[in-house]
Amino acid sequence: MHDFTPISGLAGGALIGLAAALLMLLTGRIAGVTGIVGGLLQPDTADRGWRIAFIAGLIAAPLVAALFGAPLPRPTMNASLVVVAIAGVLVGFGTRMGNGCTSGHGVCGFARLSGRSIVATFIFMTAAIVTVAIVRHVIGG
């Protein structure tokens, strides 16, 4: 279905790690997308500038790539819009409740060897694997 791409995976991953390292070295912040976005959605957050800038950078990345001829990302999704909406709510609620997602717990948390993050990553990976198994091989199969 999809090709295994370890080289571009490692290279892209290294860039993600570089961004996380630079954000800490330059601004003293953890590059956790959930925490960065979630902070903007709380009324009592004072430090909004760097959060907006980081999110703008994320959204600008494919626009910059488009200048060099890359197509804008319009991923195909097999799930219906209702399922997409349910998944979105679960991701938003769950990442805020658990204080982090793949970037904050998965990348930065593992890099800090944080017990909390390693436990969280193990749980959300397992839950996602079980969900995919049910959707693809129990319901879909």
Added chain:
Amino acid sequence: MPVLASFVCGLVFGAGLLISGMTDPQKVLGFLDLFGAWDATLAFVMAGAVAVAATGFAIARRRAAPAFSARFLWPDRNDIDTPLVGGALLFGIGWGLVGICPGPALVNLAGLSLPIVVFVVAMLAGMIGQNLFDRNLWRRRAAAPRAIETSPLPSRADG
């Protein structure tokens, strides 16, 4: 300066997600599908990201302060509590349903495809909903006499 630095970091982070293929939900689902045609790429992305981030963090630990701000804001919690476990569980289910997590969702927003817009709006609603849920919970607990005297308030988020 910290705002510009943050923008550049977001840009590099987004480029990494694009190059690694992790903005494609089918590729992410290919990793999560252990019982199908398994695609191990995501493990290589994580390995590359963690190795470089850990190196950068090790350098940061030896410094007194970051370049453009007063101090390092390292997460300071190490307890495993119910919200951590429950939140990770809910997030994992949502992630497994469509193969998109918050970072790739925002990068994909540039393409303005309908499913991505729906996902991001729903995700923001979920985050706001969690804020409201949390506040009500604390208000109720605060009203209960001396019920939370020893329970620590949540401090800095992990991510």
